[in-house]
Amino acid sequence: MAKKDKPDPEMVALINWCTEVEGFLVAGGATLDQAQEHIEEQVEWFTDLFYDGLTPEEAAKEALNG
Numbered sequence: 230m231a232k233k234d235k236p237d238p239e240m241v242a243l244i245n246w247c248t249e250v251e252g253f254l255v256a257g258g259a260t261l262d263q264a265q266e267h268i269e270e271q272v273e274w275f276t277d278l279f280y281d282g283l284t285p286e287e288a289a290k291e292a293l294n295g
Contacts (some may be wrong), residue, residue: 233255253289262282267292 247268254264268275271292278288 243276243279246285249276249285250275250288250292253286254292257289257293259293 250269251261251264254267255261259267275292277289278291283291
């Protein structure tokens with residue numbers, strides 16, 4: 230039986246954070262597909278915001294106002 234790799238807790242936190250950002254983008258008027266596509270296209274920028282300590286709501290506001 231193969232050993233299962235445990236997910237990196239930091240990566241899990243980033244994914245969960247992006248999922249929350251997605252919800253705020255949708256609440257701000259984007260469709261779910263638009264929000265997901267934007268996060269995927271700007272993944273490095275969103276990752277920087279995550280590590281800069283922005284909340285998901287703050288990151289979504291930056292994305293919607295930028």
